[in-house]
Amino acid sequence: MSHADTAIMAIDNPQVAVEHLNLFYGASQALKDMSFGIPQSQVTALIGPSGCGKSTFLRCINRMNDLVEGLRIEGLIAIDGENINDPSLDVIELRRKVGMVFQKWNPFPKSIYENVIYGLRIAGIKERGVLDQAVEQSLKRAALWDEVKDRLHQSAMGLSGGQMQRLCIARAVAVNPEIILMDEPCSALDPRSTSRIEDLIRELRGEYTIIIVTHNMQQAARISDYTAYMYLGELIEYGPTQKLFTVPERKETEDYITGRFG
Amino acid sequence: MMVTKKFWRQGEPYVWATSLALSLILFMTFLLFYVVLANGIMVFWPKKVTLATLTDGGHLLGEIIQDEKNPATGQKRVQFKIGNRDLYGLDFKWVDEASVSNFSLPPDVYVLERQEHGNFYGSLQELRIPGLVLPADKKESLRAALDAILPQRAEVAEIDRQIALLNRQVESNNNKLARLRYHKQEKTPSAAALQEEAKKLKIEFDRLVVLLGSKRAIVSANEAVMVDAGGQEKTITLANIVRCYQPNSMSWLQKCSYYGKRLGELLFAEPRESNTEGGLFPAIFGTIMLILLMSILSFPVGVIAGIYLREYAKDGYLVKMVRIAVNNLAGIPSIVYGIFGLGFFVYGVGGQIDQLFFPEMLPTPTFGTGGILWASLTLGLLTVPVVIVATEEALGAIPPGIREGSQALAATKFQTLTRILLPIASPGILTGFILAMARAAGEVAPLMITGVVKLAPALPLDGSFPYLHLDRKFMHLGFHIYDIGFQSPNVEAAKPMVYVTTLLLILIVLIMTSTAIHLRNKMRERFSVADL
Ligand SMILES: Nc1ncnc2c1ncn2[C@@H]1O[C@H](COP(=O)(O)OP(=O)(O)OP(=O)(O)O)[C@@H](O)[C@H]1O
Numbered sequence: 159m160s161h162a163d164t165a166i167m168a169i170d171n172p173q174v175a176v177e178h179l180n181l182f183y184g185a186s187q188a189l190k191d192m193s194f195g196i197p198q199s200q201v202t203a204l205i206g207p208s209g210c211g212k213s214t215f216l217r218c219i220n221r222m223n224d225l226v227e228g229l230r231i232e233g234l235i236a237i238d239g240e241n242i243n244d245p246s247l248d249v250i251e252l253r254r255k256v257g258m259v260f261q262k263w264n265p266f267p268k269s270i271y272e273n274v275i276y277g278l279r280i281a282g283i284k285e286r287g288v289l290d291q292a293v294e295q296s297l298k299r300a301a302l303w304d305e306v307k308d309r310l311h312q313s314a315m316g317l318s319g320g321q322m323q324r325l326c327i328a329r330a331v332a333v334n335p336e337i338i339l340m341d342e343p344c345s346a347l348d349p350r351s352t353s354r355i356e357d358l359i360r361e362l363r364g365e366y367t368i369i370i371v372t373h374n375m376q377q378a379a380r381i382s383d384y385t386a387y388m389y390l391g392e393l394i395e396y397g398p399t400q401k402l403f404t405v406p407e408r409k410e411t412e413d414y415i416t417g418r419f420g
Numbered sequence: 421m422m423v424t425k426k427f428w429r430q431g432e433p434y435v436w437a438t439s440l441a442l443s444l445i446l447f448m449t450f451l452l453f454y455v456v457l458a459n460g461i462m463v464f465w466p467k468k469v470t471l472a473t474l475t476d477g478g479h480l481l482g483e484i485i486q487d488e489k490n491p492a493t494g495q496k497r498v499q500f501k502i503g504n505r506d507l508y509g510l511d512f513k514w515v516d517e518a519s520v521s522n523f524s525l526p527p528d529v530y531v532l533e534r535q536e537h538g539n540f541y542g543s544l545q546e547l548r549i550p551g552l553v554l555p556a557d558k559k560e561s562l563r564a565a566l567d568a569i570l571p572q573r574a575e576v577a578e579i580d581r582q583i584a585l586l587n588r589q590v591e592s593n594n595n596k597l598a599r600l601r602y603h604k605q606e607k608t609p610s611a612a613a614l615q616e617e618a619k620k621l622k623i624e625f626d627r628l629v630v631l632l633g634s635k636r637a638i639v640s641a642n643e644a645v646m647v648d649a650g651g652q653e654k655t656i657t658l659a660n661i662v663r664c665y666q667p668n669s670m671s672w673l674q675k676c677s678y679y680g681k682r683l684g685e686l687l688f689a690e691p692r693e694s695n696t697e698g699g700l701f702p703a704i705f706g707t708i709m710l711i712l713l714m715s716i717l718s719f720p721v722g723v724i725a726g727i728y729l730r731e732y733a734k735d736g737y738l739v740k741m742v743r744i745a746v747n748n749l750a751g752i753p754s755i756v757y758g759i760f761g762l763g764f765f766v767y768g769v770g771g772q773i774d775q776l777f778f779p780e781m782l783p784t785p786t787f788g789t790g791g792i793l794w795a796s797l798t799l800g801l802l803t804v805p806v807v808i809v810a811t812e813e814a815l816g817a818i819p820p821g822i823r824e825g826s827q828a829l830a831a832t833k834f835q836t837l838t839r840i841l842l843p844i845a846s847p848g849i850l851t852g853f854i855l856a857m858a859r860a861a862g863e864v865a866p867l868m869i870t871g872v873v874k875l876a877p878a879l880p881l882d883g884s885f886p887y888l889h890l891d892r893k894f895m896h897l898g899f900h901i902y903d904i905g906f907q908s909p910n911v912e913a914a915k916p917m918v919y920v921t922t923l924l925l926i927l928i929v930l931i932m933t934s935t936a937i938h939l940r941n942k943m944r945e946r947f948s949v950a951d952l
């Protein structure tokens with residue numbers, strides 16, 4: 159594409175490299191020739207109108223789309239230079255490296271403690287000390303420790319929505335992934351919980367590569383280092399957040415951003 | 421006009437119809453419970469024995485069962501349970517109230533519950549107890565005499581037990597011999613040893629039979645001479661008396677203790693008098709064991725099949741057909757399952773097992789005849805479809821986010837299933853299973869052709885190797901109800917027992933299902949994802 163050179167910023171040594179990614183749900187194409195790189199240890203926001211394929215793209219990165227029937231992928235996604243769709247790649251290993259937080263919180267009907275260490279148990283870790291430490295560390299990271307430290311062994315179902323979402327973040331952090339995918343993690347939360355989670359993302363930045371989908375322009379501006387704007391399955395513009403929100407390269411981006419602001 | 425329109429629009433009549441339907445169902449349920457409870461609960465409470473002096477000078481002694489208007493004469497008449505079947509030939513008698521000059525409750529009248537011939541109503545005339553000295557007090561003496569011969573009766577029972585044990589040894593010995601003979605090894609030393617053993621057993625057996633005869637003779641020398649209402653004498657050996665009591669002079673406490681004893685007998689003793697008297701222990705045992713065995717056999721199969729259909733099978737034409745078939749299986753009359761069980765399990769599978777493992781016993785079948793294994797498998801067929809559908813639906817009802825959450829944390833499909841999905845689905849699966857279990861527990865028709873019997877010689881679980889005898893026939897409360905209620909020669913006398921058995925069956929089903937429901941509720945509390 160001609161505009162790609164200027165509107166889509168090139169990243170040196172991207173952690174996630176996407177090249178000519180096309181994705182089809184049966185006959186309908188949901189992602190069209192996406193090519194860009196996501197830098198390490200930074201927060202990258204994906205914005206765009208509903209149905210433009212943000213979730214679909216996000217789910218490609220940890221291959222959650224494997225579960226969808228009739229889905230077909232062309233092109234390349236590489237993490238640390240490794241093609242994740244390579245048949246020889248172990249999807250379990252990939253998911254250990256790439257954690258995910260969903261739009262709708264989904265804690266398991268187990269104790270808070272068991273929720274946090276679920277990934278570790280799956281990985282076969284049994285030492286009590288390691289698990290205890292992981293629980294405390296992850297819950298502190300997720301800014302939930304003080305609220306739940308006295309009821310670690312009670313059911314997670316008794317938490318509030320915001321607490322459950324932070325628990326899900328703690329759960330993702332506990333297995334020490336390199337990349338954390340977040341699909342509208344705050345869309346069902348009140349402003350207070352949202353700002354807590356935003357704080358959290360800022361804190362995790364630098365340690366983890368975070369890719370976050372959001373509908374909230376201010377949020378994207380507040381927390382992300384880079385922003386990608388998608389429209390109808392195409393990547394329209396990608397660059398540093400500061401630049402994209404102040405002097406967007408493309409008219410569509412500007413319309414979308416100002417439309418939302420105005 | 422407006423008013424009626426609004427009336428219809430708001431759907432009032434439908435609301436009424438639904439509540440009417442509900443109350444009708446509740447009413448029927450309560451009526452059923454009431455009838456069973458009202459008739460069953462007082463069966464063991466000692467009833468007063470009434471002496472009716474007739475205008476023609478005759479006497480009637482017995483328990484008043486009911487009264488009604490004589491449909492022929494329009495006069496009131498009373499039904500007596502007069503017992504003494506060996507004297508009169510029938511247990512029950514109607515008398516017109518007009519022909520009775522006087523009703524009274526003689527305080528010293530005895531009721532004897534006997535091993536044979538049902539109850540005896542009458543008074544004690546004399547005790548003949550060789551070699552035993554009893555206190556002179558006449559009122560207490562019959563009970564004292566019964567107590568005094570207890571050790572003797574215990575001895576007889578012990579010899580009976582030994583003979584039964586010996587019989588089993590003989591049988592197993594014979595089976596081993598038959599096996600050797602079948603393999604043409606009757607000349608081997610081990611065969612000779614078995615034959616030697618058989619001879620020894622025979623000698624021991626003969627000794628015990630002689631011993632039993634002599635002990636029996638000693639016990640049955642103890643007799644009571646009783647007199648009925650008409651003054652007729654009847655000599656009854658004490659060994660024939662199960663229990664004696666004097667209902668007209670019993671205190672409330674004594675009645676309670678009698679009730680407790682009868683209840684204990686019901687729950688823990690063997691039946692007598694072609695099942696119309698005595699205990700129900702083998703039937704209770706058979707019923708519970710059947711349900712447990714059925715659960716163990718069918719529950720895992722149903723759950724696994726449900727998991728496969730929902731989680732692993734490709735959603736195609738075949739799966740759809742299976743689903744339809746499974747859903748319709750629940751609507752097939754249970755007797756059809758019974759016939760299938762007979763043809764497939766008993767004759768097919770059982771016949772093959774006999775050919776392969778017990779050829780020496782043929783033509784006598786071992787597994788090729790009805791037994792508790794086949795009956796529980798047949799009932800299992802009845803419950804499996806329900807469990808499959810329940811499992812499938814419970815798994816399908818889990819929010820997809822939970823599944824994805826687990827897989828996003830690098831869990832495999834199998835780990836997700838066992839650690840997350842099955843616990844969440846368990847209340848739903850259990851609900852289906854409870855319904856199926858309740859249905860299976862009350863089924864009688866398929867059992868009748870797959871192994872239930874009126875009287876089983878031995879329990880399917882006992883102390884003799886290999887302890888669990890899945891080939892054995894068994895007794896069942898549901899069949900018991902049918903049998904004593906409709907097949908016994910003395911239906912009238914069996915009536916109280918029918919109610920008691922029904923009550924017991926309902927209670928057992930209730931206890932089993934409410935245990936399962938309790939478990940289900942606990943799981944529901946623990947694994948609920950309703951808030952997500
Ligand atoms: N399982 C699926 N099967 C078929 N089409 C799908 C499936 N999932 C998503 N789509 C289609 O793919 C397109 C992109 O969907 P996606 O969920 O990625 O959008 P999104 O950008 O995340 O939207 P939103 O902001 O509303 O979450 C939509 O047109 C959607 O209808």
Ligand SMILES: [Mg+2]
Nearest residue numbers: 212213214341
């Ligand atoms: Mg989305």
